[in-house]
Amino acid sequence: MRFKNKVGIITGSSRGIGRATAIELCKQGAKVVLNGRSQGQLLKTRDELLTMGFDVIALQGDATSVVDCEYVVEETIKAYGQLDFLVNNGSSTMNESFEKIEPDTFHDVFCSNSLGAVLPTMAALPYLKQSKGSVLFISSLAGLHGMPSASAYSAGKMALTGFWQSLKIELSHTGIHFGICYLGFTENDAEKRMLTADGTLVPVPKRPAYLIKSQKQVAQLIAKSIYYRKSRRVISTVGKLTAFMFRFCPRLAMYLMIKSQRREEKRGGFAKIEIGKRKIKTI
Ligand SMILES: NC(=O)c1ccc[n+]([C@@H]2O[C@H](COP(=O)([O-])OP(=O)(O)OC[C@H]3O[C@@H](n4cnc5c(N)ncnc54)[C@H](OP(=O)(O)O)[C@@H]3O)[C@@H](O)[C@H]2O)c1
Numbered sequence: 001m002r003f004k005n006k007v008g009i010i011t012g013s014s015r016g017i018g019r020a021t022a023i024e025l026c027k028q029g030a031k032v033v034l035n036g037r038s039q040g041q042l043l044k045t046r047d048e049l050l051t052m053g054f055d056v057i058a059l060q061g062d063a064t065s066v067v068d069c070e071y072v073v074e075e076t077i078k079a080y081g082q083l084d085f086l087v088n089n090g091s092s093t094m095n096e097s098f099e100k101i102e103p104d105t106f107h108d109v110f111c112s113n114s115l116g117a118v119l120p121t122m123a124a125l126p127y128l129k130q131s132k133g134s135v136l137f138i139s140s141l142a143g144l145h146g147m148p149s150a151s152a153y154s155a156g157k158m159a160l161t162g163f164w165q166s167l168k169i170e171l172s173h174t175g176i177h178f179g180i181c182y183l184g185f186t187e188n189d190a191e192k193r194m195l196t197a198d199g200t201l202v203p204v205p206k207r208p209a210y211l212i213k214s215q216k217q218v219a220q221l222i223a224k225s226i227y228y229r230k231s232r233r234v235i236s237t238v239g240k241l242t243a244f245m246f247r248f249c250p251r252l253a254m255y256l257m258i259k260s261q262r263r264e265e266k267r268g269g270f271a272k273i274e275i276g277k278r279k280i281k282t283i
Contacts, residue, residue, distance in 0.1 A: 002227050003030035007080040009072060011035050011063045011120055012090025014042040015189050017138070017222075020215035021087060024223045026054035033076045034058040035090065063090045063116035069123040076127075083127035085134040085226050088117035088160075091153075093194045095205070098151040100197040106152040109195060113156025118163060125176075132175035134226045137164050139182045141239045145246050145253075148261040168231070177229040184236020185211045186218050211238060 003025055010025075012018040014036030022032045026049060034049070036042045039060050046058035059075050061068030076083055092112040094105070117137055128135065142150050143157030164180045171178070185207045193201040213235065221235050234240050245253035 001029035002223070003028040003084075005029070006084040007031045007033070007076065007082050008085035008087065008226075009033040009035060009059075009076055009083065009120065009124065010087040010089055011116065013087075014038065014045045014058075016192060017183070017186055017215050017218055018087070018089040019045050020219040021089065021222050022049065022056065023052070023054070024216070024219035025226075026052070026056065028223060028227075030085075031055040031080055033072065033079075035061055035063070035072055037062050063088070063120050064111045066119055066123075069119040072120070073123040073127065082131055083124055083133060084131045085136065086120055086124045086128065087136045087138065087222065087226070088120055089138040090116055091138070091156075093150070093204075094153050094196070095149050095194050095202070096197045097149055101152065102198050105195055105197060105199045108199070109152035110156045110159075113153060114159035114163070117160055121163075121167070125171075128176050129174050132177075134177040134179065134229065135167070136222065136226055137178075137180040138222070139180055141182060141184055141236060141242060143180075144182055144234070144239060144243050145257075148257070148264075177226075179225050179230050180232050181222055181225055182232075182234045182236070182239055183218060184213065184234075184239045187212055187214050 006029070008025060008030055010018050010022050010032060013022045013032070013034045022034055026032055032054070034042060034046055034056055035058070037060065042058045042060055046056055049056045057079050059072045061072045063069060073083065090112065092109050094101070094109045096105070121135055124135070137160045139157045139160050140153070141147065142154040143161055146154040161180065164178055168178045188204050192204045194204050196202055218235055221233065224230070225233050234243060242253065
């Protein structure tokens with residue numbers, strides 16, 4: 001029960017890794033505030049976790065909206081009276097070349113991965129100072145090196161690194177822990193969608209099983225990062241290898257990346273099945 005009597009907000013915890021992290025932290029005793037933009041999915045997850053016997057509440061909100069972030073933090077304090085950790089996990093992802101992507105779609109993906117972590121942190125800071133709590137940023141291999149067909153996602157995730165480093169130095173006197181986890185390929189929910197050029201949502205392509213970590217494994221490592229107040233963690237063997245290659249043999253690493261991208265293009269890229277259009281909602 002490492003998180004007994006601790007209260008935390010996990011942005012984007014209505015599904016996927018955020019939801020798995022909420023379950024893991026609740027199992028270890030935490031009270032968790034679930035969050036996401038779509039109410040139906042959020043309430044479904046809340047009910048599921050309540051049925052498991054966990055102490056959770058659900059607060060709908062967009063992590064890129066100042067008003068929503070303030071609402072989520074204030075309601076957390078009203079409900080539990082304290083805040084001990086914030087996991088900046090909510091994110092939209094993409095699969096489109098920079099030449100085709102529309103400005104609005106680039107803006108959405110970039111903002112959800114950068115501002116979507118800045119604004120919750122800003123709102124939570126006064127309470128995290130009181131508790132000397134934790135802020136954990138969920139990044140990706142795209143935050144270690146730019147990935148093809150993911151320019152806005154990579155730019156957003158890299159912005160997180162700069163933000164995390166600035167806060168670590170600037171707010172070192174506060175006693176708050178600022179950590180970052182760079183995740184590699186992780187099991188996706190069947191419903192997970194990504195954006196193409198014009199904001200069309202498409203299913204996420206399948207990845208080779210040997211490269212994938214389960215959501216539970218990743219959630220356990222995220223929980224450990226908060227508990228042990230880890231500064232930086234790369235949760236992927238491929239990620240560690242990529243980081244090593246780009247550091248010590250950058251030209252070879254870039255050559256291999258370009259080769260793999262060309263191979264993907266020859267195969268026709270990922271299947272693009274239209275599911276629906278992007279819907280931006282400010283609450
Ligand atoms: N899956 C992987 O292989 C992988 C690899 C590397 C890094 N990551 C990172 O891990 C994190 C979770 O990924 P995932 O695969 O679990 O994604 P996911 O299944 O698509 O879940 C994303 C969650 O974020 C919420 N969300 C999206 N935009 C939001 C916003 N603006 N405000 C509040 N909530 C928002 C979504 O709910 P709504 O849409 O209802 O808002 C959902 O709950 C992300 O930061 C991602 O970049 C994942």
